Amino acid sequence: xEESKLIEEAKSGDKFALERLLSNNYPILKGYVIxxxxxxxxxxxxxxxxxxxxxxxxxxxxxxxxxxxxxxKIATNLYRDHLRxxxxxxxxxxxxxxxxxxxxxxxxxxxxxxxxxxLMSLSYxxxxxxxxxxxxxxxxxxxxxxxxxxxxxxxxxxxxAVSYIKEKLKED
Amino acid sequence: xxxxxxxxxxxxxxxxxxxxxxxxxxITEIAEKGLAEKSRLKNIKDYxxxxxxxxxxxxxxxxxxxxxxxxxxILEIIISSIIPLSVIPITIYKIRRAELEN
Numbered sequence: 001x002e003e004s005k006l007i008e009e010a011k012s013g014d015k016f017a018l019e020r021l022l023s024n025n026y027p028i029l030k031g032y033v034i035x036x037x038x039x040x041x042x043x044x045x046x047x048x049x050x051x052x053x054x055x056x057x058x059x060x061x062x063x064x065x066x067x068x069x070x071x072x073k074i075a076t077n078l079y080r081d082h083l084r085x086x087x088x089x090x091x092x093x094x095x096x097x098x099x100x101x102x103x104x105x106x107x108x109x110x111x112x113x114x115x116x117x118x119l120m121s122l123s124y125x126x127x128x129x130x131x132x133x134x135x136x137x138x139x140x141x142x143x144x145x146x147x148x149x150x151x152x153x154x155x156x157x158x159x160x161a162v163s164y165i166k167e168k169l170k171e172d
Numbered sequence: 173x174x175x176x177x178x179x180x181x182x183x184x185x186x187x188x189x190x191x192x193x194x195x196x197x198x199i200t201e202i203a204e205k206g207l208a209e210k211s212r213l214k215n216i217k218d219y220x221x222x223x224x225x226x227x228x229x230x231x232x233x234x235x236x237x238x239x240x241x242x243x244x245x246i247l248e249i250i251i252s253s254i255i256p257l258s259v260i261p262i263t264i265y266k267i268r269r270a271e272l273e274n
Binding site: 013015018019022023026030031034035038040043044047048051052054055056058112116135 | 189191192193195197199200202203204205206207209210213
């Protein structure tokens with residue numbers, strides 16, 4: 001079933017349409033939140049709260065954009081609120097599970113940890129713009145809508161993030 | 173060189189396409205909880221509207237009764253005949269529509 005039809009039915013209170021809509025968009029939301037936080041418990045909390053808020057406010061959703069964009073916007077706001085409350089944007093090495101194996105390679109795991117550190121050392125505003133652009137292929141305009149930013153600001157943040165990451169990788 | 177080309181050069185970052193951990197959430201439970209919360213919020217909103225309207229009508233009636241008691245009686249007669257004529261059909265229509273949707 002088409003997403004717009006599901007949204008219409010979900011708006012009228014159809015539980016099954018709502019469940020399907022959430023299930024279809026769950027992987028993208030989960031992947032985005034994991035990349036933003038690198039914290040399992042926090043990711044789970046944000047994903048749950050995002051979906052709950054999306055259900056409560058579904059009637060406010062304008063059907064011009066994708067539902068995943070709507071979810072990502074809510075998740076970004078929740079993560080920003082979390083950072084404001086906790087004043088912690090840090091990534092800790094222990095956040096990465098010890099049994100995490102990337103192609104069963106120790107070198108790959110070490111590399112992965114390094115990359116996460118670099119990504120997490122960016123501010124959340126630049127990190128979210130970067131993730132949306134390069135891991136989810138969002139156009140600049142959509143990123144601007146999600147993050148409530150002007151097009152020029154989005155471009156400059158992404159440009160900064162790319163240059164910063166390249167520089168950090170060269171240092172290593 | 174665009175940012176996209178620039179990013180392609182950073183091959184290492186592709187490693188992060190994989191998630192380091194996985195978790196599942198109960199989507200059915202979230203949908204049920206969300207719908208219940210939505211209905212609770214709607215009830216609160218309806219109650220607030222009802223309270224505000226009631227207070228406004230009572231206030232208006234009190235003001236009219238102070239100005240002119242006869243006018244107040246005429247108003248009461250009009251209201252007591254108009255309200256049942258409009259509220260009852262609207263309520264029946266809403267109930268029928270809800271039954272049809274379900």
